[in-house]
Amino acid sequence: MRKPNLQIALDSQSLEEALETVREVGDVVDILEVGTVLCLQEGMKPVKAIRALYPEKTILADTKCADAGKTVAKNCKDAGADWMTVICCATIPTMKAANEAIDQLQVELYGDWTFDQAKEWKNIGIEQVVYHQSRDALLSGQTWGEKDLNKIKKLIDMGFKVSVTGGLNLATLELFKGIDVYTFIAGRSIAKADKPREAAKEFKEKIDQIF
Amino acid sequence: MRKPNLQIALDSQSLEEALETVREVGDVVDILEVGTVLCLQEGMKPVKAIRALYPEKTILADTKCADAGKTVAKNCKDAGADWMTVICCATIPTMKAANEAIDQLQVELYGDWTFDQAKEWKNIGIEQVVYHQSRDALLSGQTWGEKDLNKIKKLIDMGFKVSVTGGLNLATLELFKGIDVYTFIAGRSIAKADKPREAAKEFKEKIDQIF
Numbered sequence: 395m396r397k398p399n400l401q402i403a404l405d406s407q408s409l410e411e412a413l414e415t416v417r418e419v420g421d422v423v424d425i426l427e428v429g430t431v432l433c434l435q436e437g438m439k440p441v442k443a444i445r446a447l448y449p450e451k452t453i454l455a456d457t458k459c460a461d462a463g464k465t466v467a468k469n470c471k472d473a474g475a476d477w478m479t480v481i482c483c484a485t486i487p488t489m490k491a492a493n494e495a496i497d498q499l500q501v502e503l504y505g506d507w508t509f510d511q512a513k514e515w516k517n518i519g520i521e522q523v524v525y526h527q528s529r530d531a532l533l534s535g536q537t538w539g540e541k542d543l544n545k546i547k548k549l550i551d552m553g554f555k556v557s558v559t560g561g562l563n564l565a566t567l568e569l570f571k572g573i574d575v576y577t578f579i580a581g582r583s584i585a586k587a588d589k590p591r592e593a594a595k596e597f598k599e600k601i602d603q604i605f
Numbered sequence: 606m607r608k609p610n611l612q613i614a615l616d617s618q619s620l621e622e623a624l625e626t627v628r629e630v631g632d633v634v635d636i637l638e639v640g641t642v643l644c645l646q647e648g649m650k651p652v653k654a655i656r657a658l659y660p661e662k663t664i665l666a667d668t669k670c671a672d673a674g675k676t677v678a679k680n681c682k683d684a685g686a687d688w689m690t691v692i693c694c695a696t697i698p699t700m701k702a703a704n705e706a707i708d709q710l711q712v713e714l715y716g717d718w719t720f721d722q723a724k725e726w727k728n729i730g731i732e733q734v735v736y737h738q739s740r741d742a743l744l745s746g747q748t749w750g751e752k753d754l755n756k757i758k759k760l761i762d763m764g765f766k767v768s769v770t771g772g773l774n775l776a777t778l779e780l781f782k783g784i785d786v787y788t789f790i791a792g793r794s795i796a797k798a799d800k801p802r803e804a805a806k807e808f809k810e811k812i813d814q815i816f
Contacts, residue, residue: 434644437650461669481671505694505696506717
């Protein structure tokens with residue numbers, strides 16, 4: 395089993411706030427994600443800045459693109475992103491256009507997506523999906539369970555590289571033991587820890603232990 | 606029947622390019638929309654700039670928010686937006702959180718939404734939806750038809766204020782005669798016209814004729 399990546403979601407309100415986290419964890423994590431909130435606040439500036447700081451790291455622009463796939467993907471790539479996200483309810487032509495304009499595209503799974511749709515994504519060459527527990531859904535009391543894990547396994551069986559995100563910490567990581575997760579995405583549990591660098595290292599060590 | 610609004614979608618690549626269009630049509634149109642591509646390129650800067658230029662106009666931030674509804678809505682409001690959009694596959698908690706933090710929220714209808722979902726949106730107090738023909742879908746040959754118009758009528762009957770967008774021009778506007786559309790959204794057909802100001806005025810006149 396491949397060792398899962400660790401991705402930091404930079405869900406900061408400003409470029410400067412994001413850079414404070416990047417300074418701490420940039421060389422510990424595998425993937426640096428410019429979160430949707432940050433994209434909407436600062437545009438592509440954080441992608442460009444982080445690319446300037448880390449010429450070799452994988453950078454993900456979490457645009458949750460729903461339309462104009464080609465334009466958004468080209469803009470992300472031009473800014474220095476390797477990967478970007480589309481939302482699962484985007485049309486197939488939108489996804490296809492985006493997928494052709496960026497190195498790798500991830501479909502973000504929110505709300506009522508179906509495995510039939512997932513087959514269509516696979517058919518147009520999309521390799522990655524993000525299984526996402528909505529922060530707002532988490533806040534209203536939903537959490538990880540057997541139902542989630544079974545869906546994740548099914549997506550992996552279909553051949554997707556699956557990232558998982560939403561309320562992950564050292565304890566919840568254990569739930570994924572034996573599942574071939576591609577990437578674990580952590581946000582606040584690293585960025586808002588007392589010592590973000592130590593927190594990121596603990597995530598990496600925990601992943602090493604489990605996988 | 607109320608006279609429909611005219612909204613310009615500023616789908617520019619930069620703040621400056623958007624301002625060139627705003628200069629021409631800002632006082633002709635009813636609603637100024639900072640498009641998703643522009644939000645993702647420049648962040649909230651265009652919302653702030655246009656608010657500074659037009660203290661009284663309705664400004665829409667087309668964020669197509671899918672998560673973190675409260676944060677995104679608060680950021681849009683702080684930047685000066687009156688309205689913002691969420692994507693139809695966002696969870697109900699996300700929509701609810703966003704709806705409480707901005708003056709008005711619009712649900713963008715993409716892909717496989719259902720009228721049962723629309724009922725839920727109504728139940729949590731959302732007043733507006735955007736019936737959207739995806740640009741990429743249009744490019745691959747789909748266009749407005751009876752099926753679209755019937756769905757729009759049904760949404761209006763449910764009590765929604767419905768905006769329509771995607772490939773609108775003076776000819777396609779005629780198709781909506783007799784339908785209580787809340788807002789027509791035009792992008793390139795105004796912004797990329799030889800004379801954007803004249804094009805916007807022609808849209809307004811056509812709306813006056815039809816409704």
